[in-house]
Amino acid sequence: MExxxxxxxxxxxxxxxxNIEEFxxxxxxxxxxxxxxxYEEINxxxxxxxxxxxxxxxxxxxxxYLDDEDEFYTKEELIQSGANIEGARLDPFIIRVYKCVECxxxxxxxxx
Ligand SMILES: [Zn+2]
Numbered sequence: 001m002e003x004x005x006x007x008x009x010x011x012x013x014x015x016x017x018x019n020i021e022e023f024x025x026x027x028x029x030x031x032x033x034x035x036x037x038x039y040e041e042i043n044x045x046x047x048x049x050x051x052x053x054x055x056x057x058x059x060x061x062x063x064x065y066l067d068d069e070d071e072f073y074t075k076e077e078l079i080q081s082g083a084n085i086e087g088a089r090l091d092p093f094i095i096r097v098y099k100c101v102e103c104x105x106x107x108x109x110x111x112x
Contacts, residue, residue, distance in 0.1 A: 004031040006039055006060055009099060017050060017107045026095060026108060029072050033062060041101065050105035060097040065090035 001013045003020075004027065011030075013020050020027075030037075039058045047055050064074040068089055078090075091112065099106035 003027050004034045006034055006037045006097075009039060009058060011097070011099065011106055015105050017105050023108050026110075030060075030062065030095065030097070033074065037062065039099075044098075048100045048102070048105075050100050051103040053102040054100065056101040058099040058101060060099075062095040064093050064095070066093045 002010050003013055003016075004011050016023075037060055039060045042057055042059050043055050044057055045055070047053065048057065062074060064072050065078065066072055072093060073090075094111040096109040096111065097106060098109065
């Protein structure tokens with residue numbers, strides 16, 4: 001099942017390497033933003049665990065914040081709304097999606 005698509009890259013539940021249920025809160029967030037997202041190609045340290053055929057990954061990065069109620073806002077949304085980022089009780093929350101260039105397996109990595 002396709003969960004979201006970024007440019008020409010489809011992200012399917014079958015190719016997800018972790019337990020997708022642990023990330024079910026994040027999938028709708030990424031899906032909402034998918035039209036405006038893009039990806040880059042990066043080399044990671046060492047070959048990818050999924051297939052050991054390459055160290056190349058596509059990476060999608062979504063920089064945002066969580067408020068007191070764990071509601072997610074992107075940096076752009078906050079700037080557009082005119083919110084005072086410095087004064088608000090917001091915790092940085094960065095979602096990174098890595099997808100193996102070779103086999104298409106992908107993971108989500110969270111930076112808090
Ligand atoms: Zn792979």
